[in-house]
């Protein structure tokens with residue numbers, strides 16, 4: 001989504017995180033872990049006419065036959081990112097209602113899970129917009145932190161002895177994984193939370209390369225330590241195919257701040273087009289919460305322009321760079337001959353929620369264990385150290401400014 005601003009150093013990063021690199025890193029003595037995004041799972045399910053659970057089980061068979069040790073699910077780490085985001089929103093909202101002019105708080109809070117948006121904000125918008133962006137890491141980086149900062153200690157393995165690969169719907173996730181903010185010192189060497197990212201399309205390349213009859217592949221039991229799957233093998237998750245940030249934070253804020261327990265789908269209203277929708281909560285005739293989903297560059301540029309001139313009245317913005325969000329990422333599988341892009345998105349949206357039990361991230365037993373054993377509580381110092389990050393305005397060199405000019 002952000003290929004227009006990718007530098008040559010970033011191109012090298014993208015090339016490094018390839019299928020060849022993945023294949024050369026398995027069976028070389030490291031513990032290999034793959035974390036699969038639910039959007040990739042849905043894309044492969046639609047491609048083969050399978051259910052997402054079948055895809056999860058068959059990919060477990062495929063990756064383990066190649067030497068991978070465990071396959072997890074980033075909808076589990078997404079629940080941790082959502083809880084931290086809920087906590088961050090409540091403190092920003094309360095801060096914004098204080099009379100004290102010194103305690104400037106930055107609302108709307110803007111989601112941080114899309115590296116296409118972060119790349120655009122850092123390189124093009126710079127310092128004015130960065131304080132509005134949530135400091136919470138994306139689900140990809142959260143599962144990286146869980147594996148490299150917590151699971152490895154439990155397993156007695158050094159972080160640098162784990163090779164952690166994610167399967168994602170977009171190429172920008174490769175850029176995100178290679179950010180300096182996610183590199184850390186492990187004794188005498190540097191290691192990263194996510195060592196490599198494969199796109200959904202690259203997993204299909206792998207299936208073709210290994211000449212695997214994927215539809216008829218055996219289904220293996222799922223690794224449950226970091227996967228949103230029940231004992232009976234059902235998936236669980238939240239509403240919202242790009243992570244459910246606006247949906248989850250809106251419900252949490254309505255309940256925590258105003259005592260409104262909202263059941264069932266939220267009443268999102270289309271503003272300009274289906275990629276720009278908003279939802280509000282009114283109390284005593286006054287709008288107290290105003291959230292929006294804002295997908296695609298055209299919509300996000302409009303909303304940021306309003307923010308810049310002080311005309312935004314939103315409390316929260318879920319911004320995603322791709323039109324239709326992550327299901328439509330650049331690394332996803334393309335429509336088949338005769339299938340329109342719109343039909344594919346519809347099929348993906350159906351598959352994404354197929355057999356998914358909608359649950360509250362705060363009820364996720366795995367995330368509760370992570371807080372009990374490691375992070376203590378939402379917003380703790382440990383949570384800030386491991387599950388939050390920072391953004392940096394990119395100052396363009398004078399040469400590139402002159403070139404652009």
Ligand code: SF4
Pocket residue numbers: 001113114115116117169170171172173320321322325326327328329330
């Ligand atoms: Fe990647 Fe697009 Fe999703 Fe952003 S919206 S994370 S660029 S797939």
